[in-house]
Structure formats: structure tokens, C-alpha cells
Amino acid sequence: MSPGLALVRRRLAHAPLVLALVITGCFVLLEAAPGDAVDAYVASLGGDAGFLHELRARWGLDKTPWTRFLLYLAGLATGDLGISLTFNRPVRALLLERLPITLLLAFSAMAVALLVGGILGFLAGSRPGSLRDRLASACVLALNATPSFWLGIVLVLLFAVRLRWLPSAGIETIGADYRGLARLCDLARHMVLPVLTLGLVYAALYARVLRAGMVEAWRSDFVRAARAKGIPRRRLLFAHVARNALVPLVTVVGVHGASMVGGSVVVESLFAVPGLGRLAFEAVIYRDPALLVGVVLVCALLVIILNLAVDLLYGWLDPRIELADSPS
Amino acid sequence: MTLRRRELLACSLLSALAPAGIARAEPPRRGGVLVVAADTEPRNLNPALVASNGVFFVASKVIEPLAEMAYGQGGLEPRLALAWEGSPDGLSVTFRLRSDVRFHDGTPFSSADVAFCALELWKKHQNLGRAFFKDLEAVDTPDPSTAILRFSAPTPVQLVANALPALTAVVPRHLFAGTDVLTNPHNQKLIGTGPFRFVEHRPGQFYRLERNPDYWGAPLPWLDGIVYRVLPDRGAIAAALEAGEIDLAAFSAVPLADLKRLAAVPGIAVIDKGYEGITYQLTVEINHRRKELSDVRVRRAIAHAIDREFVVRAIFLGWAKPATGPVPRFDTTFFTDEVPSYPFDRKRAEALLDEAGYPRQADGVRFRVDLLPAPWFEQTRQMGEYLREALKAIGIEARLVIKDPAGHQKAVYTDHAFDLAIGSPVYRNDPAISTTILYESGLPPGVPFSNQYGYANPEMDAVIRAAARALDPAERAALYRRFQKLAMEDLPLIPVCEFTFLTVARTRVRNVATNPRWAVSNWADCWLES
Numbered sequence: 001m002s003p004g005l006a007l008v009r010r011r012l013a014h015a016p017l018v019l020a021l022v023i024t025g026c027f028v029l030l031e032a033a034p035g036d037a038v039d040a041y042v043a044s045l046g047g048d049a050g051f052l053h054e055l056r057a058r059w060g061l062d063k064t065p066w067t068r069f070l071l072y073l074a075g076l077a078t079g080d081l082g083i084s085l086t087f088n089r090p091v092r093a094l095l096l097e098r099l100p101i102t103l104l105l106a107f108s109a110m111a112v113a114l115l116v117g118g119i120l121g122f123l124a125g126s127r128p129g130s131l132r133d134r135l136a137s138a139c140v141l142a143l144n145a146t147p148s149f150w151l152g153i154v155l156v157l158l159f160a161v162r163l164r165w166l167p168s169a170g171i172e173t174i175g176a177d178y179r180g181l182a183r184l185c186d187l188a189r190h191m192v193l194p195v196l197t198l199g200l201v202y203a204a205l206y207a208r209v210l211r212a213g214m215v216e217a218w219r220s221d222f223v224r225a226a227r228a229k230g231i232p233r234r235r236l237l238f239a240h241v242a243r244n245a246l247v248p249l250v251t252v253v254g255v256h257g258a259s260m261v262g263g264s265v266v267v268e269s270l271f272a273v274p275g276l277g278r279l280a281f282e283a284v285i286y287r288d289p290a291l292l293v294g295v296v297l298v299c300a301l302l303v304i305i306l307n308l309a310v311d312l313l314y315g316w317l318d319p320r321i322e323l324a325d326s327p328s
Numbered sequence: 329m330t331l332r333r334r335e336l337l338a339c340s341l342l343s344a345l346a347p348a349g350i351a352r353a354e355p356p357r358r359g360g361v362l363v364v365a366a367d368t369e370p371r372n373l374n375p376a377l378v379a380s381n382g383v384f385f386v387a388s389k390v391i392e393p394l395a396e397m398a399y400g401q402g403g404l405e406p407r408l409a410l411a412w413e414g415s416p417d418g419l420s421v422t423f424r425l426r427s428d429v430r431f432h433d434g435t436p437f438s439s440a441d442v443a444f445c446a447l448e449l450w451k452k453h454q455n456l457g458r459a460f461f462k463d464l465e466a467v468d469t470p471d472p473s474t475a476i477l478r479f480s481a482p483t484p485v486q487l488v489a490n491a492l493p494a495l496t497a498v499v500p501r502h503l504f505a506g507t508d509v510l511t512n513p514h515n516q517k518l519i520g521t522g523p524f525r526f527v528e529h530r531p532g533q534f535y536r537l538e539r540n541p542d543y544w545g546a547p548l549p550w551l552d553g554i555v556y557r558v559l560p561d562r563g564a565i566a567a568a569l570e571a572g573e574i575d576l577a578a579f580s581a582v583p584l585a586d587l588k589r590l591a592a593v594p595g596i597a598v599i600d601k602g603y604e605g606i607t608y609q610l611t612v613e614i615n616h617r618r619k620e621l622s623d624v625r626v627r628r629a630i631a632h633a634i635d636r637e638f639v640v641r642a643i644f645l646g647w648a649k650p651a652t653g654p655v656p657r658f659d660t661t662f663f664t665d666e667v668p669s670y671p672f673d674r675k676r677a678e679a680l681l682d683e684a685g686y687p688r689q690a691d692g693v694r695f696r697v698d699l700l701p702a703p704w705f706e707q708t709r710q711m712g713e714y715l716r717e718a719l720k721a722i723g724i725e726a727r728l729v730i731k732d733p734a735g736h737q738k739a740v741y742t743d744h745a746f747d748l749a750i751g752s753p754v755y756r757n758d759p760a761i762s763t764t765i766l767y768e769s770g771l772p773p774g775v776p777f778s779n780q781y782g783y784a785n786p787e788m789d790a791v792i793r794a795a796a797r798a799l800d801p802a803e804r805a806a807l808y809r810r811f812q813k814l815a816m817e818d819l820p821l822i823p824v825c826e827f828t829f830l831t832v833a834r835t836r837v838r839n840v841a842t843n844p845r846w847a848v849s850n851w852a853d854c855w856l857e858s
Contacts, residue, residue: 035734039742041371042776043704043733045380046762047455049772054453058510087531088371088516097531153563160571168571169564174534174555175361269561274532278560287734 004312011308015301022300026293027072030284031065037085037287059085072290081297082290086282091294094279099298101171102275105194105267106260110253112199117206124207125214125245126237137211143204152197152270159193166192169272194271198264202256209252213245220244246317254310258303356550360856362837365565365577366556369531374515375497376449379456381606381754384494384848385578386535386556390432391499391520394423394442395492397605397757397844403661404489405843407850408437408498408521414485418799420478421488427473429544431500432525439475443467444501446477449509457495460761486801490758493605493845523549523852533558543852550855566590569832575856576833576840578847583706584645587830595835600647602841603828605757606848607656610639610648610711612822613740613749616782620695621747625684627819630748631670632677633722634715640825643710647830651823653812654763656755658844661801664809667816677722694723697747701728702736704752711750711824742774744782751821753777759808764792767815783820 038055056062060071075082081091124136160168167173171190178186217223223240231240265277276295283292314321368382375387394412398405409423429437446467450457463483468476477488498521503514518526523545524537535556539549557574559565559581566586568574570593582590591598612630616622636650649657652665681687686694697719701712709730716726726748731739739745756762762777769784791814795807831847833840836857843849 033735034731035736035738037734039737040732040734042455043737044368044382045378045455046777047775048459049775051453051455051458052774086371087369089531094531153567156564156567156571160573161567164571168567168573169559169561170533170557172533174363174557175536270564272533272557272559272561272564274558278532285732285734 004315007311008308011304011311015304018304019297019300022296023073023076023293026296027065027069027289030287030289030292033284033287035287036061040286041085068289072293081294084283084288084291084294086286086288086291091290094291095276095294095298098274098276098279101273102261102264102277105191105198105264105273105275106257108191108195109198109202109260109264110257112195113202113206114253115203116200117203118210120203121207121210121214121245121249122242125211125218125241128211128215128218133211136207140204140207140211143200144208146201146204148197148201149266149270151200152193152267155193155197156270166190168193169270171273194267194273197270198260198267202260205252205256206249210245210249213248214241217241217244243317247314247321250310250313250317254306257306258299261299261302356838356853356855357858358547358550358855359552360858361553361555362551362576362851362854362856363555363557363574365559365568365574365581366535367558367560367562367565367579367581369529369535369558372510372515373518373529374449374499374512376445376499377453377509377515379454379494379497381579381848386537387497387518387520388522388848389524389537389554389850390518390522390526391497392522392850393493394425394496394498395489396849397493399842399844403757403844404492408442409492412485412489412492414483414488414799416799418479418482418484418797420476421483421485423475423477425473425475426544429521430542431521432519432540433500433503435500435502436472437498437500437521438472439467439469440472441498441501442475443469444505445496445498446475448504449499450495453510454495456756456761459765460491460495482797482799484797484799484801484804486804487758487760487796491756491761493849494756494761522850524551524554524850527553545852548852549850550853551851554851566832569596569834572834575837576831578829578831580829582830582832584647584830587645587832590832597833597835599831599833599841600828602831602844602846604656604658605844607658607755607826607828608752609651609654609656609755609826610707610824611651611751611753612715612824613746613751614781614783614821615744615747615749616820617744618697618747620684620686621697622782623684624818625680626686627822628670629677629680629684629722630719630724631819631822632673632680633718634670634822634824635672635718636825637672639711639714643707643714644825644827648825648827651826653816654755654766654823655759655808655812656826659755659757662759662805662808662812664812666809667813669816670819670822674722681722681724688723692723693725696725696727698729698745699726699748699750700736700740700746701730701750702740702752703731703733707827708750708752715748715750737776741776741778741780744773744780751777755826759811760796764795764811767811767820768792779820781820785814785818785820788814788818788820 037059038052038061072082084091084094087094120136120140124133127133156168159166167190173186218241226236226240265281268275268278280295370383372378373383373387375383375391392407394407394409395404396407397403409425411424412421414421425439431437451461451464463479463481464477465480466478500519503519504512523540523543525540527536527538529535538553562583565577566582569577587598590596614621614627620626640648640650653667655663657663681694688694699712699716702708712728716728719726740749753766765778767779767788769789771778791807791811795804798804798807831840839854842853
């Protein structure tokens, strides 16, 4: 069996344990938070004691935490992710509804981050210490110091309020009922600002990682040896320096890919993108265990998949990294 | 400085309203879709089951109550009911209903729908109705346009009338009878009699309503439809208004700090009317189980330590009024300002605390308290910070404990794990609906926005009980004046100021704020300039 395949098998074998930990953790954390879903619900409307009592009975909150946990697990065993108390709908349906837009946002943002970060990092790292490096590094520093909510607001004020080139929020023109290509264009127009906001902040990070990796590679023995051998600078830059610097970059991308999916609450709120991040946020605020576990499960699955992809990429980028022996 | 700010805002408001004033002569234009901002998507959108402003904001356009609030004498305007009359013994109220009304699915509206909703929805399940209609025994329907509500104990018709706008939304019986009403799909896909029909809800994105061409109030409504865009971020709402993507944001959805900037944008107006019927109060809630706080002198000292004018100026930027008692000024039927008042006076506060036997210790502190500001509004949180400083000045050290909604609800109203809290109770058109509950004793723990303060005063309870049964409106009003006086003498909680919400709208939206519950009313007469 190839080392890659063995890695996939081992990782998949570990997945159930990871997921079980995730489920238990979510439940315990939400249970430890003061107040339950009924408290969160009536905080916005009021009601008498009987009203609260009936709601608790109906939502199963009169049972002990243990019973609820076991009931949830029993449901999960049959593939049932439960009902969201906040939305009064099956968690599965909610996740399926929000996953595509979340993935679109996360992966587009990652592409922007890689493109912008890659170019800036490469420019800086290709000739460390040069004017080009200084300029690119200054850009990176500025981007890195910009919080995403601020960047988002500035982009909105500029492109939506002042210039009116792009919509300020949402993911489609309501009531337009576009079909086919027109619908895709409409979606793309709506995604420009959220993708830029999310992507640019990560671009700074990627640029720094890539530059640092390249600076280190320039100093390494094999590059010096390659140079002594008379390999042209161009080939040296792409085949040896940049390629080696990609290993730490891939690691960082793998780690942040998952947080882009689950952690873009700020961007999703600002741009009213109905994604998973807001869903997780609402699940915590409204004490909605099934929903929280559902969102976190999806994110955990994505993390597992991403990590696997990253490990497989390592082997391809740098054959010295032994897949079969790598600790996991 | 602050006066000038207020004047500035008032000026921009006047200039914004001026065209509307001139426009009276101009006939309303039919057509156009109004796009408004929404920040919540209630899990149950049926106003017959859930009486809350979040639900009404969308649902009141689709499902109507028996009557709506109105400016001017009487304060009510007929909707599904044309008239109502109470029996002399207070045991029944007879409603004469409109006979020309159809639900959006084509079935005619009749007294049977009212009877079903009253007994099966409002009384059994509605958050406010359960307590309010507890004495409702039966509803007689001698003919399709007459419904007689029968009570087991005398119930003032004045109280019933005042509850009509918020508690009596009517949905069709044939869709709910024989089903589990709480899980009925029509709690989301609303069917009512209102000027707009429910078209769709795209979760996380929008609600869409369209004009009901068969509305009983034809030629109303003027609008072709209403779209509620879900915009969870308040800064995004301000930007969307400025960008012209939405026409209106209600319920102070735009942060107060952004109002001045927005009001200066041509074509945008700030409107501070249309919420008088849902006036909120900023209050200091007090846990009487705490020995120091059970002493009325300490409570009065705290009241004296609060500079209400400052709170209005600094926290509400002028958009509020100091409160004199538990009833807001707008309700001229019940309001009285002949009550004890506690002007800002730190010396007096300190004297009262000394007198109560809590002198400053060596470290300058008299005693320590936990202060829990409710997280619902920006202003409740800011009031927490202000009160901490105000208390520090008179030697009371307050520790701010900030929780999220569920945590706050449980800590204050269930576990009583607080000393002081900042609350924001809403006054709903009659003291008996959601205000006396803050003062009466004997309520089980867990009931939100009620006396969970451990306060019990037999005299207060007696007044509240008597007023709830007083059939003569004059006698009722007199009892509620007594209630306000007692509330301010005994000071179980401290009303700080009363505030209503603001609407920010493009000036092309006309007939905004036409009644005291405008944001949660049906918007049939609202129209858009071309």
C-alpha cells in the first residue's frame, strides 16, 4: 500500500474519536453556560410561569442533561442531527442550506488570500532586503494590522455607499429572480466585498509565512550548493526556494481553512451572508445544542479533510517528509 | 451643547417631515415595494401565539388584531372589530365584527375564528394572553358578526379594550382547529386578513409580503409589497440606508451614534414618533433579599444618586425623557406626576445611607453589590456603567456582571443571583398588562420581566388587585394613580427614564408613524413617492 493511502486510512480511523470528542465538548460547554434555550427565547418576549414550563416540556429541556445527551446520540446513530430549537427546523436542513454559501465564501476568500498573499510574499522573499521586499513587507504589515470588521466597513462605505458599484450586503438581489448566468453574476457581485474582506486579512498572514520560508531557504545549504553548481537564478528561485517555502504555507493554509469556514462570524454579520459562522454564533447565544453540535461537526469534518489534504501535499512538495511515519 | 444637539436633531426631523406635512393635499400613490431592515427571524411568527414586537414587526401586516391604537381621544381604531361593549357586571364583552372580510385563502372571517383564537390560542398558549385571559370562560357566537367574551370574574372593559392591539390577532380557525397549534405550519406561512399576504421567507436573507388585492380596507394598501431584509449588523443597516438599498429601519436599528451623520444625508429622515404605545423604561431592578437593599432609605439614596438628565443626555443622546413613575407620560388616562420624586442630590443620598446605618468604612466603601445590566439594549449596558460610577460617588462599590440574554434571564429572573440589575420593561397601553406584574408579590421564580425582586407589600398587592377588578374607568384610573404613588414611595425598583424607538427612513416613504404602534401595525396607508 502506498504511504498516502495508509495515511488516509489511519486518519479516517481516528475520525470517529475526534468527532466524539467534539460532540461531547459542545454539549458540556453549552450545558455549563448559564440559562437554557427557553431562557434565551423568553428574554425577548416574556410570558408566565406556565408558558415557560410548557416550552421546557415541549423542547425536552425538563429532562436531565444526561438523558438529553443520550437521546441526541441515539438520534445521531440513525443519522438524525436533531431539531434546532432556535429555528424550529431540522439541523440537517439548516446545515445543507448554509453549507454551500459558506464554502463558496471560504474557498473564494482562500483563493484571494493565496493569490494576494502569494504574490506579495513571493515579491518580498525573492530578493530579501531589497527595495521590493521593503515595499511588499510594508503592504503586508498594513494589511496585517487591519481588523476585518474595519476593513469591511471601509470597503462598504467606498464601494457600496459612495461609488455604488456593489451591493452593501446580502447574497442576491431580492425579488429579481434571476436565472442561470444572470443569477451567477448577481451572486458574484454580492460576494466581492465579503470575499475581499475575509481574504485580504489572511493574505497578509500568508505573505509573511511565504516570505519567511523563502528567506530561510535562501540561507540553506542545498540552495548554496545548487548555486555553486551553477543552476540559473530563475530555476533556483522557483524549484528550490519557493517550493520549500510552500511547506509552511500549506500548513498555515490548512489550519486557517477550517477557521475560515466556522469563524467568519464578523464578515457574515456585516454582509448578511447566511453562513455557518452566524449559525454557530446563534446556537451559542440561544443555547441550541443540536444546532451547535451540527455546525461544529461539519467544521470538524472539514478540518479532518483539510489536514489530510495538507499532509498529502507535504509529500508531494517535499519528498523528504515521510507520510507513513509522520505522527498524527 | 446638549440642547443644541437635540435642536439640531429636531431641525433635521422637521425639515424631513415638512414635505410630508405639505403632502397632505397630495394623493397617495399606489405601487412600489418598501424595503425595510429586519434584525431577527422569530422561530414562531404567529402573533396570535407570540405577542412580541419582533413577531409583530413582520406579522402585523398579514394578521390583524381586533383593534389598533390611534392618536387622539379614545386611543383605539377598529380593525376586525367595529365596536365593543362591556356588560354592567363586567362578566362579558360583546364585539361587533366586520362582515365583509376574507382571509388570504379566500375563506370568510367570522365570529367562529375569534372564538377559536380566544380560547385555543390566546388563552391557552400566548405568552401574554395566558395570564390576561385566565378568567375567560367561553365565547358565544350568536351570529357570524358577533362574538361575546364571557369571563368568570369581573373584567374591566377598559382593560380588555387596551389589550386589543397586542393580544388579539386572529388567524383562520379552519387551518388550526384539530392540529397541534404550536407546530402548525401556518405559524410560519402566515394566513390572515391583513393588507399584505405572506409570500416567502428565505432564512437568513429576507421575508417577502405582497399586496392583498381583496383587502377589506380597499383601496388600501398603497404599497405593492414589503420586503424585510435580514441585516444582523447595525452598522450594515446604516450603510444600506445610505446606499439606498433599504428604505426604512425601525426599532432604533441604526445606532444612536450614527443618527446625526445619517440625518444629514439628503433624503433620509429620523422620526421619533410612532412608538408611544410601546414605551420602554430604563429601570434599576433591586433584589430585596439583600439586607441593605431591603431598606427603603438605601433605595431612595440610590435614586438620589442618579442624574436622570445626564442619562438622557449622555446615554440616549437626548432621545428619552426622565421617568417619574412606572406609567409613561403618553398614557394620559392613567399617568400622574403627583408622586414622590428623587432629584439628583449626592449629599442627600449619603445622608440617607448614614441614617440607614451604612457609614463609609475605612476604605471609603459602605457596602458592595453585584450589578447586572440587561444585555438587550446598548443603553441598558451603558446604564450599568453609569450606575457603577454614580454608586461609587456615594460609597457603594458595584461590580459589573455582564451576561448574554439567556444567562441574564436566568440569573435575575430565576436564580435571583443579583443585587442590582438594569432592566427595560415595556408599558403596553394599560398598567395591568405588563407593568403591575413588576410590583405584585407571590409570582413563581422564572417569570421574566416580573417581580422576581423579593418585594412584597400587602398594600401594593391590594391596590393592584382592586384595580384589576374595578369596572368603573374613573375608579380604575384613581387606583392606578394610587399605584404609581405607592410605587414611588416604596421604590421597589427605580424608574430612570422612558424611551421609545426611532425610525430612520428615506423621505420618499410617506405616512410613517401614523399611529402610536406604527412599526408593529399594518402599514396599509403607507406609500412611496415615485
